Amino acid sequence: MIAPRHLALAALASLLAAPALAQNIQNFRPAPGTWNGITVEGGQTAEHLQFVPSLMFSYGKSPLVERADDGTVVRPLVQHLSTLNVMATFGLFDRAEIGLDVPLHYVAVNKDAGLEGGAALGDLRVLPKVRLFGLDKRSPQVGLALAAPITLPTGNSDRWVGDDQITVDPKLVFELDLKVFRAALNGGVRVRPDRTDPKRLELGSEVTYGAAFGAHLGSEDFELIAEVFGAAPLEDIQGAELAPLEGLLGLRIHTAPGPVITLGAGTGIVASYGDPTARIFFGLAWNRHERDSDGDGILDEDDQCPHQPEDKDGFQDSDGCPDPDNDGDGLLDKDDSCPDEAEDRDGYEDADGCPEPDNDGDGILDSVDRCPMQPEDIDTFQDADGCPDPDNDEDGIPDVSDRCPLDPEDKDGFED
Structure with a gap:
């Protein structure tokens, strides 16, 4: 029986002797930008001409092992897989974005198994996404997007980090954003035109899926993110267990003026290719956090009262603070007939909020009128x-x- 991370002893000899075709066992493929999950895409895209660079380091322990027929681990084949994803994304028209991911790997293998390890470039990923609907003023809570990651065969398949062919992974992205809580679902197909040599690791086209759940921890600057993601073969492959499934738990921290930190851990949930017994990850992105917490149109960094919306009445509207009594005469603007002119409080019609400089209307101002x-x-x-x-x-x-x-x-x- 031949299956990654569930390889039978009887097939080991042919596995080691076979050409290395489509041997990309790195399933942790981070989503660029700070509005997505960890690997699961969100429905939002970068703003027009917004440029967001990011790095993500991940380490997986024993992502490929040899197992006996009863499922017990005989020995690890790939003992450690460390990856640094160098990424950037660029926004277009407030509706689309294009990203790039250059993965740099270090693969530690079991030398007794005769495998090749070391540093290797992975398959370069081009990451286009278009927001189809929502997550805007008309529909702020629900969004739908289409993402279509494309991998180019730049990776080293001899070291288990290259598909040796162009692959396309179109997926629909749904997001529900309730401010304090959000959820995203991804579903699509990873198209591999040429199936891998069945003597080694037979990976054809796959159904891909993922779900992410995020919750703010008292502030939008701290978000707890839980994810599951996986794949399943479109075709039944005899004797193989090729349906990886992995779970992650992470924390995202937004700091001023722009660094965004993502860190966490995870593990493989089933015994399949690329599913590690343990995973850790750490990411750093730069995204100027243009937040308007109170929704008054003034960014928090320029808002003297970021959690109280400006009342926009033409009086000191640029400071971001509401002014319930513009003229400071003790009468709220909503009850003040002259909200920008202070009542003179002289016992004459003081309830209307308007000053009466000449109470008796004799043409002599009260300030010099001995009988006002x-x-x-x-x-x-x-x-x-x-x-x-x-x-x-x-x-x-x-x-x-x-x-x-x-x-x-x-x-x-x-x-x-």
């Missing part, structure tokens, strides 16, 4: 003091009835 609540009678007699003078000449006859309001009556009994 009584209008001046404007009769050329002491009109500047703001106080009415009902009897200018103080003869006891009101001016309205006094034919000589500025000359006092002589009170002599004659026409008084």
Whole structure:
């Protein structure tokens, strides 16, 4: 029985003697960018002209072992597989992105098995993705995308890290984003036009799948990510167990002004090719974290109140802080008829929020009006003091009835 990580003793001789065709056992293929999962793609893409470089180091222990017919491990074939993925992604039109991944491997093999190990370049990956729907203002919680990773045969199949052919891995990507929690599902097909030599590692086209779940830990800067991903052959291959399945648990940390750290561990869930007994990974990306926590259109880094939305009323709107009482007169803007002019608090119509510089409307400002609540009678007699003078000449006859309001009556009994 011939099967990677489940290879029978009877087939070992032919396995070691066969040409090394399509021997890529590295199943940990990180998704570029910081909006995806670890290996599972999310529905979002990079912003227009956004450039995000990243590195991901991973180590897998015993990703390929020799097993007896009863499933017990006879010996490891590939003892250790370490990979550094050098990646970058570039956004186009706020809807698409194109990424590149250059994997650099170090393969440690069991020399007693006559295998070849050492440093090796892996298959270069070109990573296009298009957002088809959602994760925008109209549909912020649900998104659908199409990704189609392409591998080029630059890897060393003698060292188990090359397919020796071009492969295409189109997949549909679904994402649900509830802010504090998000989930992504991937499903597609990895097309290998030429199947591997059946004497060694028979890998034809496969169904690929993955699921990722992320939860923020009290802040958007800390996200716990759990993943499962795997593949299954499209054709039944006699005597082979070629359905790898792996689980990961990681933590992603966004730091200012742009470094993003991803780290975690995982393990193979079934006994198949590329499934390690243990995996660790550590990634570093640079992505300026343009976050607007309160959704007021002002980025947190420029927002003096990042968790309180600006009220956008034309008053100090650039600081990002709401101003419930623009004029500071103690009346909330919603109840203030003059929200940008402070009430003068002088006991006259103070509830409307509007200042009354001339309460009595006599044309003399309250600040110089000795009688701000009584209008001046404007009769050329002491009109500047703001106080009415009902009897200018103080003869006891009101001016309205006094034919000589500025000359006092002589009170002599004659026409008084």
